[in-house]
Amino acid sequence: MDKYKKEPTYQNKEQEEQTEPDQNNASSLVEKIQQLGQTNVVQAPDTNVHVLSIVGQVEGHIQLPPQNKTTKYEHILPQLIAIEQNPKIEGLVVLLNTVGGDVEAGLALSEMIASMSKPTVSIVLGGGHSIGVPIAVSTNYSFIVPTATMTIHPIRLTGMVIGVPQTFEYLEKMQERVIQFVVGHSNIKEELFKELMFAKGNLTRDIGTNVVGTDAVNYGLIDGVGGVKDAMVKVNELINLAKENETGAIQ
Amino acid sequence: MILYTPLAKEDIFPSDLSIYAKRQCINFKNKTLYVEKRNDGTYQLLQLLSTDPNDFLNDQFQPGTIIE
Numbered sequence: 001m002d003k004y005k006k007e008p009t010y011q012n013k014e015q016e017e018q019t020e021p022d023q024n025n026a027s028s029l030v031e032k033i034q035q036l037g038q039t040n041v042v043q044a045p046d047t048n049v050h051v052l053s054i055v056g057q058v059e060g061h062i063q064l065p066p067q068n069k070t071t072k073y074e075h076i077l078p079q080l081i082a083i084e085q086n087p088k089i090e091g092l093v094v095l096l097n098t099v100g101g102d103v104e105a106g107l108a109l110s111e112m113i114a115s116m117s118k119p120t121v122s123i124v125l126g127g128g129h130s131i132g133v134p135i136a137v138s139t140n141y142s143f144i145v146p147t148a149t150m151t152i153h154p155i156r157l158t159g160m161v162i163g164v165p166q167t168f169e170y171l172e173k174m175q176e177r178v179i180q181f182v183v184g185h186s187n188i189k190e191e192l193f194k195e196l197m198f199a200k201g202n203l204t205r206d207i208g209t210n211v212v213g214t215d216a217v218n219y220g221l222i223d224g225v226g227g228v229k230d231a232m233v234k235v236n237e238l239i240n241l242a243k244e245n246e247t248g249a250i251q
Numbered sequence: 252m253i254l255y256t257p258l259a260k261e262d263i264f265p266s267d268l269s270i271y272a273k274r275q276c277i278n279f280k281n282k283t284l285y286v287e288k289r290n291d292g293t294y295q296l297l298q299l300l301s302t303d304p305n306d307f308l309n310d311q312f313q314p315g316t317i318i319e
Contacts, residue, residue: 035315050302065266066274075276075283079302092302158258 048090049235050083052076055095058109058131060102071098073105080112090242091235094122094139100130103155103174107131107181110138114185119238121231124148124222134178136222137186141234143226146213150221152196153208187220279318282306286318294318 054076056069064070083089094113100106113120113135120139128136128144129151136142136150144150155175161167179197183190196209196219203210216222224230254263273288274297285298296316299306306312 031315031317035313047304049304051304052302063271065261066270067266075300079300083302089302159262 046088048088048239049093049232050089050091051093051095052079052083053095053097054109054132054135055097057099058101058106058135060105062102070101073102073109076109077112080109080116084116084118089118090239091119091121092116092139093231093235094120094135096122096124096128096132096136097126098128098132098135100132100151103131103178105131106135107177110134110181110185114138119235119242121235121238123227123231124150124216125227127151131178133221134181134185137182140238141224142186142222143224143231143234144213144216144222145227146225148213150211150216151203151208152193152211153203153206154197182221186222189220192219193221276300280311282312284312284318289317292319 054071056071057064059068059070059072083092092113120141122136122139122142124132124136124142124144125148127149129149130153133150133152136144155171155178157167157171179190179193182188182193196211198207199209200207202208211219211221214225217225224234226234256263275286275288277284277286277294283300284294284296285300286294287297289295294317296312296314296318298314299312301307301312
């Protein structure tokens with residue numbers, strides 16, 4: 001990288017790339033081995049299914065310390081619009097491995113995904129806790145891998161609170177919104193979801209339930225147990241269905 | 252000093268803000284990249300913000316890649 005400093009003009013840079021391709025290749029090769037542990041990555045043709053990964057914490061109004069792995073909602077929202085608008089993209093797969101996070105950011109993501117016209121499928125991998133639950137159920141069809149878990153618990157607030165009764169009411173309403181969204185977008189009954197949310201004895205010294213893969217499906221929260229293959233089959237099935245409906249409407 | 256609190260460590264001891272200053276989102280070859288500025292003025296790619304799975308197969312956007 002030092003060589004770029006010595007030759008700052010653009011032409012020189014290009015020239016250098018032409019004259020010393022071996023050196024550049026060698027350094028990029030070393031870089032690649034350092035970062036990925038391998039030298040080449042597979043190439044593939046254009047895809048009609050895009051992938052959105054929501055990992056770590058869902059970051060909303062407050063920027064989290066740098067050591068946290070976060071998904072920033074301001075990055076995701078425009079991407080969802082781009083997917084909706086791009087005619088080449090026919091479907092979306094949402095990969096979830098989140099510990100939860102900002103409720104309003106999570107609800108915003110969920111509503112955006114739920115209101116998309118293109119077929120969407122989600123896979124819960126590892127964990128889809130707290131606000132990950134509404135995001136998981138917001139897609140047309142949701143999958144969970146057998147080892148993944150989802151923690152359902154009441155909404156929490158950390159930090160300073162000004163006006164305790166008002167904040168309490170506000171939080172309760174927010175919780176109601178989350179419950180309504182999950183009930184509205186999955187097959188779980190409201191009573192059952194609330195029961196899981198306020199259950200005692202499942203989590204150590206806390207209320208709530210940690211639902212594992214197959215149980216999430218049995219409760220009706222998630223549509224099916226499955227991984228990448230199942231999700232790709234489902235999204236293609238939904239794409240074909242959407243295409244059929246479209247041609248049917250034209251005729 | 253002994254602290255016994257449910258607060259996160261960062262709420263009591265604010266983390267070093269200089270690390271925030273180093274990190275930024277840039278547009279490079281029509282892709283949005285989350286990068287960290289290195290001491291020599293170059294940028295190291297931390298995260299590629301894209302929904303196209305093929306972008307993640309692109310050699311230029313592998314994590315850790317040094318740009319410019």
